[in-house]
Amino acid sequence: MKAFTQLNGLVCPLNRANVDTDAIIPKQFLKSIKRSGFGPNLFDEWRYLDHGEPGMDNSGRPINPEFVLNFPRYAGAQVLLARENFGCGSSREHAPWAIDDYGFRVVIAPSFADIFFNNCFKNGLLPIVLPADVVDQLFRETEAGDGYRLNVDLAAQTVTTPSGASFGFDITTHRKHCLLNGLDEIGLTLQHADEIKTFEAAYRARQPWLFVE
């Protein structure tokens, strides 16, 4: 997994609550057996005016000029600013894959759906929960003028605005450690393989019916 340490990135505001993973990446793109290449179809149904299918050449498709991601001022954005319950619905990890593939490294919202939140960390994407009034303020400031950037520092656990206002955020020690160092979680867990084996043996003795071969 790629590491995340620090970022100074352009912010794109997505002013909708309950953005679900079906909207983030529609189901037809889930037919892929790969992990990459989802970026051009991020928010496909909102971003384009026609119906998208996998394998289409997206460069020739009619874009929806009213959708925020298509505003020239947000081109190259790396921070997605969102509303409450972002990433609800389906567990598809294709959602963080698409967000990451598009070029975002951070998503900020007042709340996230659990599975989406968890999936982000497996892909070097940093989801940050900030209080609703702070998110409101960030929306106002982002929309007020071009080129609004936020500074995100994972080690310090802070988000800093251009005017120097700084907001702290929470993250578990485990996730922070994995993200800062870009660690492979499976490799990390397998360092405890003996413990898992010991647990499994005792557990099997207690509940043999769970171990039908």
Next chain:
Amino acid sequence: MSAQTLYDKLWNSHVVRQEEDGTCLIYIDRHLIHEVTSPQAFEGLRTAQRQPWRVSSVVATADHNTPTDHWDEGIKDPISRQQVETLDANIKFFGALAYFPFKDKKQGIVHVVGPENGATLPGMTVVCGDSHTSTHGAFGALAHGIGTSEVEHVLATQTLVAKKSKAMLIKVEGELGAGVTAKDVALAIIGKIGTAGGTGYAVEFGGSAIRSLSMEGRMTLCNMAIEAGARAGMVAVDQITIDYVEGRPFAPTGATWDAAVEYWKTLVSDDGAVFDAVVELPAADIEPQVTWGTSPEQVVAIGARVPNPAAESDAVKKNSAERALQYMGLSAETPITEIAIDKVFIGSCTNSRIEDLRAAAAIARGRKKADNVKLALVVPGSGLVKAQAEAEGLDQVFIAAGFEWREPGCSMCLAMNADRLEPGERCASTSNRNFEGRQGQGGRTHLVSPAMAAAAAIAGHFVDVRQW
């Protein structure tokens, strides 16, 4: 020891190790796999040259992409076919306790297949790369959806990295009225607490109305826990649970069965166990529900009207409601019973079990679908459900009423196969998500119970099944 919740018991019995910040390694008993969220996980294993830890924990089936008609013609969409064939190849290569491939007589939706084969047992941790894994909590199991990276993690290590959630009790006391089903209970709960109401919680459903539900009803309820934001939903074990499990293919037998039952009976919240949050909903207040918007929390009782966003004081909610009405092509204050529909979908892991089909057939029996309803699709949850329904003659009831009787699969729940809504089409659906585009781009979904869906098919618009 102090009084424990069911969730405490399930969690504590699976902790392999715990770090200082509370992050745990949780042992996983059952790993359900389907074709959409697994290919990248198997690929990851191969790339890293890792072996699955315990393939006998894996039960797999192909359900999301599979067609529901013309099985003799195979899967026509080449990309869908590739995904299903990739699963075939991966299971062949790595192995599994059981695999129900496309066209197998036991193939079906993963959350229907697991329980009916006894592959879901009380006390288990059950995971699947699918958010509706919460369904299996109906058995007094700890079950939740995971992402693809976690699918790979579970395959490689038999564990999951997780932190304990808070515990919520949702209590429904009293007796449900006639015509009010588990689906209505689920929607009423989501209407009350919102789609993020359960975020960060593992929810136990309790109270006399829940205890009186069948296993099918409990599965419907736990299935929808994720729509309330809760990763896991669960119901305590009782005789109904045990009776359902007994005799199923992967259920224990003989002396092992007796030992298992003795343990399973302890899988209840102790008297005096403390929950972080308690929500109460009197059963008598619950009426048949219909969603009107693009989020499951946008729901009202059948007798109500489409809400007026102008009455909403919260700016974000007001904005969502206005957007939803526009997408749904509805005006505020329209009586729900005046909303005409184009299609009906009876199926999905929420409502495609035998009891659901019986409820729908009871309404359709001797009646005909309305002319304005272009398609009324009945898609059984699995091959076994289909066979059972046919043995009871339910297929004939549906066909005589002008409904279509299909092969099992996810079908129009998410429209990854050919079953879908066209732009602007309005559907009464027994599935679980009414998101924009969920059942086809531009499609408009209203979530209801199976009986309500069947009644809407007959009337051509929503009606109150209690008056039938």
